[in-house]
Amino acid sequence: MNALMSYFGSKQTPGVAGNQLWALIYIFIIFAGVAVIVICMNWLERKVLAHFQVRIGPMRVGPHGLLQPFADALKLLTKEDIIPQEADKVVFWMAPVIGLLAAFTVYIVIPFGPTQAVTDMNIGILFMLGVSSLGVLGIVTAGWASNSHYPLIGALRSSAQMVSYEVAMGLAVVSAILMTSLNRDGTGTLSMLGIVQAQQQQGIWFIFKFFPLGLIAFLIFAIAMVAETNRAPFDLPEAESELTAGFHTEYSGLRWSLFMLGEYAAMIAVSAIAVTLWLGGWMRPFPNGLAGAGWDFFFALWPGLTFIGLGGLAFLGVVRMPSAQFFKIQRVGLAIFALALAGLGGLLIAITIGAHYSQRNIIASTSAGIAYVYWFLLKVAVFMYLFIWYRATWPRYRFDQLMKVGWKVLLPISLGVLIVTAIVGMIL
Amino acid sequence: MNSAMAPGMTPVATPFFFYLLSGMAILSGLLVITRRNAVHSALALIVTLLSVSGLYFMLYAPFVAGVQIIVYAGGIMVLFLFVIMLVNLERVIRERQFNRMWPVGLAAACALLALFLSVFEKGKSLFDRASVPLSDKFGPENTQQVGIMLYGNYMFAFEIASLLLLVAILGAVIMTKKRI
Amino acid sequence: MEITTLHYLVVAAALFVLGVIGVLTRRNVVIVLMSIELILNAVNLNLVAFSRMWGGLHGQVFAVFIVVDAAAEAAVGLGILIAFFRNRETINVDEIDLLKW
Numbered sequence: 001m002n003a004l005m006s007y008f009g010s011k012q013t014p015g016v017a018g019n020q021l022w023a024l025i026y027i028f029i030i031f032a033g034v035a036v037i038v039i040c041m042n043w044l045e046r047k048v049l050a051h052f053q054v055r056i057g058p059m060r061v062g063p064h065g066l067l068q069p070f071a072d073a074l075k076l077l078t079k080e081d082i083i084p085q086e087a088d089k090v091v092f093w094m095a096p097v098i099g100l101l102a103a104f105t106v107y108i109v110i111p112f113g114p115t116q117a118v119t120d121m122n123i124g125i126l127f128m129l130g131v132s133s134l135g136v137l138g139i140v141t142a143g144w145a146s147n148s149h150y151p152l153i154g155a156l157r158s159s160a161q162m163v164s165y166e167v168a169m170g171l172a173v174v175s176a177i178l179m180t181s182l183n184r185d186g187t188g189t190l191s192m193l194g195i196v197q198a199q200q201q202q203g204i205w206f207i208f209k210f211f212p213l214g215l216i217a218f219l220i221f222a223i224a225m226v227a228e229t230n231r232a233p234f235d236l237p238e239a240e241s242e243l244t245a246g247f248h249t250e251y252s253g254l255r256w257s258l259f260m261l262g263e264y265a266a267m268i269a270v271s272a273i274a275v276t277l278w279l280g281g282w283m284r285p286f287p288n289g290l291a292g293a294g295w296d297f298f299f300a301l302w303p304g305l306t307f308i309g310l311g312g313l314a315f316l317g318v319v320r321m322p323s324a325q326f327f328k329i330q331r332v333g334l335a336i337f338a339l340a341l342a343g344l345g346g347l348l349i350a351i352t353i354g355a356h357y358s359q360r361n362i363i364a365s366t367s368a369g370i371a372y373v374y375w376f377l378l379k380v381a382v383f384m385y386l387f388i389w390y391r392a393t394w395p396r397y398r399f400d401q402l403m404k405v406g407w408k409v410l411l412p413i414s415l416g417v418l419i420v421t422a423i424v425g426m427i428l
Numbered sequence: 429m430n431s432a433m434a435p436g437m438t439p440v441a442t443p444f445f446f447y448l449l450s451g452m453a454i455l456s457g458l459l460v461i462t463r464r465n466a467v468h469s470a471l472a473l474i475v476t477l478l479s480v481s482g483l484y485f486m487l488y489a490p491f492v493a494g495v496q497i498i499v500y501a502g503g504i505m506v507l508f509l510f511v512i513m514l515v516n517l518e519r520v521i522r523e524r525q526f527n528r529m530w531p532v533g534l535a536a537a538c539a540l541l542a543l544f545l546s547v548f549e550k551g552k553s554l555f556d557r558a559s560v561p562l563s564d565k566f567g568p569e570n571t572q573q574v575g576i577m578l579y580g581n582y583m584f585a586f587e588i589a590s591l592l593l594l595v596a597i598l599g600a601v602i603m604t605k606k607r608i
Numbered sequence: 609m610e611i612t613t614l615h616y617l618v619v620a621a622a623l624f625v626l627g628v629i630g631v632l633t634r635r636n637v638v639i640v641l642m643s644i645e646l647i648l649n650a651v652n653l654n655l656v657a658f659s660r661m662w663g664g665l666h667g668q669v670f671a672v673f674i675v676v677d678a679a680a681e682a683a684v685g686l687g688i689l690i691a692f693f694r695n696r697e698t699i700n701v702d703e704i705d706l707l708k709w
Contacts, residue, residue, distance in 0.1 A: 091467060122568045126494035133502030137474065140509045144467060152513065159506060166502075190571055446611045450619040457623050457646055461630035466638050473642050476623075480649050487616065487660045492652075492668050492675075499675050504645070504682045511686045512638055515693045526633050527702070533632030537625050544621040548614060555614040555661075565665050577669050589676050596680030603687030606694075 008362045013111075013193070015119020026118045030107045038264045042069040045388050052392035063334035064317060079253030084147050087250070091145040096251070096258035099138025103265040105131045110272045111192045113282045113372030124192040125177060128273060129170055132228065135266060136162045139237075139247050142259070146250035154246025157399055158237030162228055164406035169224035171414035175217045175421045176277040179206050182425050196281035203288050207278040210428075213421050218278040220414045222386075225270040227406065229263060232391035236399050271383035272376070279379050282372035300352045300367065303374040307345030314338035446486060453479035464525055466512045470505060477501045488566040491574045616657035624650035635700045641685050648678045 003021045007014060014022035043058075043065065050057030058065030083092060109124040111117040121127055136159045143155020180198035181188025189195065199206055207218045227234040238246040248259045275281060284299045315338040321331050348370060355367035397405070452475060459472035477500045484493035527533065548555070565573045578586050623646055630643025652671045659667025693699060 088465070088467070091471070094471070121490070123490045123494045123571060126491070126498070126571075130494055130497030130502055133498055136502065136506050137509070140506060140513075141467070141471070144509070144513055156510065156513070159510070163503075163506060187569075187572065191568075442611055443609060446615065450615075453619065454622050454626070457626040460642055460646060461626055461634065461639070463639075466636060469639050469642055473645065476646065477649065480623075480653055483616070483619070483653060484656055487656050489656050489659070489668050489671075492656055492671050495672055495675055496652075499679055500645075500649075504679055507682060507686060508638065508642065511690060514690060515638070515699050517697075517699070523635075523700070525635060527635055530633040534629060536632060537629040540628060541621065541625045544625070548617065548621075552614065555612060555617060563663055565663075566660070570665075570668075573665055574668055574672070577665050578672070581666075582669055582673075585673060589673055592680050593676065596683050600683045600687040603684070603691045 005362075007115075008365045011115060013115055013117045013120045015108075015117070023118055026116075027108075030118070031104075034104070034107070034265050034268065035261075037268060038261055039069045039073075041264055041267075041384060042072065044384075045391075048385070048388045049392050052389075063321070063330040063337070066334075066337065073257070076253050076257045081254065082250070082252045084250050087147045088145045091141050092250075095138050095142035095145055096255050096262065097138075098141060099135055099262040100258055100265070102131055102135035102138060103262045103269060106266075106269040106273075109192050110269065111196060111276060111281060112376050113369050114193065114197075116282075116369050116373055117193065120191050120193045123190050125173055125190045125195070125273075125277075128192075128269075129166075129173065132266070132269070133163075133166055135262070138262070142251070143247040146247070148250055151247045151249045154237045154249070158230055158247055161230070161234060161237065161399075161402055161406070164403060165224040165227035165234075165410070168220055168406060168410035168414045169228060171411070171418055172217045172221040172224065173273075173277065175213070175414070175418040176206050176221075178418070178421050178425060179209050179214065182428075192276050192281075196276055196283070199280050200283060200287070205278065205280040205283075210421060210424050213417055213424065214278065216413065217417050217421070218274070220410055220417070221274055221278070224406075224410060225274060226387070226390060227402070228270060229266045231263075231267065231387055233394040233397050234402055235391075236396055236402065267384070267387060268380060271380045271387075274383065275376060275379040282376045284371065284375050297352075297356055300356075300371050301349060303370055304345045304347075304349030304352060306374070306378075307341050307348060309345075311338045311340075311342030311345060314341060442486065445482070449479045449482040449486070452476075453483070464521055466516070467509070470508050470512060473508075474501055474505050477505065489570065491571045613657050613661045616653060620650045620653040620657070622650075623647075623653070635702055637689055637699045637701055637704065638686075640701060641682065641689075645678060645682065648674060 003019055007017075007019055007022045010017050010019070014020075014026060046068065047057040047065065058068040061068045061071050083089060106128050108118045109121055109127055111120065139155050139162070140159045143151045143153075143158075146152070176195070177188060177190060179202075180195050183198055183201055189198065202209070205214075207214045226232075230238055236246075238248065248256055251259060284302075286295075290299075314334055318331055318334045318338060321327050321334070323331075351363065351367050351370065355364045358364075456472040456475040456479065460469045460476065463469045463472065477496060481493045481496040481501070484490075484496060627643045627646035627650060630646065631640050634640055634643065652674055655667040655671045655674070657667075659665060659671075689699070692704060696704070698704065
């Protein structure tokens with residue numbers, strides 16, 4: 001009980017404070033949260049892609065297709081598990097597990113708030129870069145273990161692409177780390193919490209620092225992270241028209257869903273890295289410009305208001321649904337969903353108002369924690385929408401064009417940004 | 429290791445993790461040298477490299493551990509797996525895996541092990557003594573201190589290492605060209 | 609039982625001997641190269657353990673240099689292997705026995 005309560009007053013993450021109970025709780029929350037986000041992303045991707053292509057996407061399974069991801073998950077779970085005959089069974093089984101492990105281990109160091117992280121390692125960024133480069137191994141073993149030429153070529157191409165864009169990603173990250181060393185006391189840091197605190201101390205998001213250097217570094221990382229996760233327009237290795245689904249051709253049912261889970265988890269992880277390094281992490285907009293208790297309270301109401309707004313949109317969907325008998329159950333379902341969202345929003349607003357007027361430590365720190373996590377997840381959600389937008393808009397890169405961009409365009413630009421950032425940082 | 433720890437670095441269950449990681453490292457090392465299939469050997473080597481990286485974390489060397497994960501497990505092993513896939517021959521798996529002179533090799537290695545163990549036995553008193561208290565070089569500032577040494581004392585070696593990497597890149601490219 | 613430097617040295621010696629056995633007894637060139645990586649890792653572990661014992665960072669810096677060196681050597685060694693494989697179609701060390709053919 002003491003371990004449970006001591007977290008609310010502490011100023012450190014559970015890992016650093018040695019609070020194993022809360023570290024385990026956070027790990028569990030991360031697993032559950034990533035699963036929920038992947039389900040939402042699945043639905044969102046199909047609906048948003050459909051609306052981009054002037055159609056409406058799944059509408060039948062639940063109201064506005066809201067139960068479609070659950071139906072897909074059920075189908076995948078009950079599919080037959082096919083293993084090619086000459087395939088290496090142990091390696092075939094292990095390949096999705098490796099990819100999933102590499103994607104999920106990154107979440108240990110991602111800071112959702114100043115104390116809302118599993119732990120804060122001193123070499124957080126180094127650890128993140130290293131573990132995300134282990135994901136390549138999952139793809140390579142998957143392609144080889146399938147014992148078929150489409151997966152092998154897809155795996156080799158995918159791993160060549162990922163390795164090439166890792167270099168540009170690393171250099172962009174290093175130029176962001178350089179900016180952390182421009183604090184008043186002159187020490188830089190590799191820890192993720194330290195990077196956001198450096199942005200807090202310097203009073204500027206690193207994307208706007210030394211304009212346009214921070215912006216170019218951020219854009220290089222944004223392009224490299226799309227290539228790292230094999231998403232469009234860099235998704236040649238898993239494109240259906242080119243390689244019949246590439247390295248996961250021979251995987252069916254639950255194993256394929258493990259790959260998809262790993263891919264979405266990797267997307268969220270690299271977006272979280274980009275948010276931490278350049279977009280100020282958990283900080284609300286304008287913490288220095290619009291400071292003061294009134295503005296703090298205004299921005300603290302946003303989490304609850306967002307959910308109430310989402311509930312309102314869902315209620316609008318209820319109102320606009322045709323009133324035939326066929327749609328009755330969908331109207332009822334959507335109305336319940338709208339009420340649930342609005343209820344969640346109301347709960348958050350109640351916590352915020354309670355923190356404003358009471359003095360209890362646990363409510364105040366809970367409200368602050370919810371606000372930090374909300375702003376972080378809002379910025380990550382913008383990145384997720386961008387991923388879907390890229391997929392809807394841009395055609396695929398051919399493989400030689402892809403490698404050319406990675407080595408001949410991104411690498412020199414990132415080197416140049418690094419050198420110029422170092423020079424400008426020393427002069428100013 | 430005595431317990432004068434740098435701030436913020438309290439170890440947790442040190443003997444358990446040491447035995448776990450070193451057991452994993454040695455077991456995977458055994459798998460590397462005995463597997464018939466080269467891909468299984470490569471995967472076992474990855475487990476070895478990650479366990480050794482964990483041992484570096486326990487030795488208060490987080491920077492070296494990070495470098496090990498990025499370069500060794502994430503770079504070199506991907507290279508090995510590529511090459512294994514390129515030179516994968518079906519008939520190799522069915523051939524003899526060990527040399528004809530394997531007893532000689534094994535005897536030589538056992539002699540080496542005996543030499544090591546005798547050295548450890550003679551020098552037991554030297555290695556057992558308590559280590560110096562942890563300076564702040566091993567604490568949260570480890571990366572900064574390694575950087576200061578790399579760019580300070582070892583600047584010359586650093587430049588030569590970069591030259592070595594350039595030569596290796598050129599060598600690898602030229603070796604694999606079909607017509608030079 | 610407290611873990612002293614000697615424990616790490618024994619682990620490093622075991623990895624070293626396993627690597628030596630791999631180099632001396634296997635016929636597959638790629639596995640020989642992987643055993644060499646085992647040897648280099650054992651040396652690294654030794655260096656880092658001693659760096660911890662004596663309290664200086666020289667061991668860790670040297671370990672970083674060894675990792676860089678191992679990367680370069682693996683790249684060139686595997687390049688040579690691929691070039692050889694194109695000509696002779698074999699990866700047995702017993703059959704790679706001519707300097708020029």
